[in-house]
Amino acid sequence: MLSTVTAPTPSLPAHDNPTVVRLFEAAADAFADKGFHATTTRDIASRAGLSPAGVYVHFASKEDLLFQLSRVGHVGARDALAAAAAEAASPSAALQEVISAFARWHAEEHQVARIVQYEFRHLSPEHQREVLTLRREIDGVVEGIITDGVSSGDFHVDDVRATALAALSLVVDVARWYHPGVKRTTPESIAETYGQLALRLVGAKQD
Secondary structure: OOOOOOOOOOOOOOOOOHHHHHHHHHHHHHHHHHOOOOOOHHHHHHHHOOOHHHHHHHOOOHHHHHHHHHHHHHHHHHHHHHHHHHHOOOHHHHHHHHHHHHHHHHHHOHHHHHHHHHOHHHOOHHHHHHHHHHHHHHHHHHHHHHHHHHHHOOOOOOOHHHHHHHHHHHHHHHHHHOOOOOOOOOHHHHHHHHHHHHHHHOOOOOO
């Protein structure tokens, strides 16, 4: 077994303002229950224990709330994964830890992850572009690790970008199928499995 650093699991929602965190959580619950279009600002406010006017103190619209939720989540993921990659002792350790941490988050925060990953189409074109930029930066973390591994001879892949996207696609899909109580499946076991799968994907030697 390869030794790895302990990466911070990307957390979402995260914000300095506790009211904003409550609104993030309330919005995620409402979107998960009703879908984006059927959810009203009143629904979100009620779940957060606020008046509808209280939502507009922090967000311009329901779409803006979805965007800010997505933005904060992607920034947190990018920063946590980049930190894990920088601290790892080798490309193999970095890839295993980054993919494990991201997979664990998609299981632990599966409801919010589904909103962030699959409600993207409801964002305005401008907001979509900003989130896509953040997604490319997350992709870049994994691409950088694989590039380093190929350079060092630890990894054997023909297409770095395609391999990185394949690894990340596996992780994102966890949010689609995972739910608590699945027999013999836990966030920890998912993290372990997906970390090992990533190493196999790049042809890394495993002890």
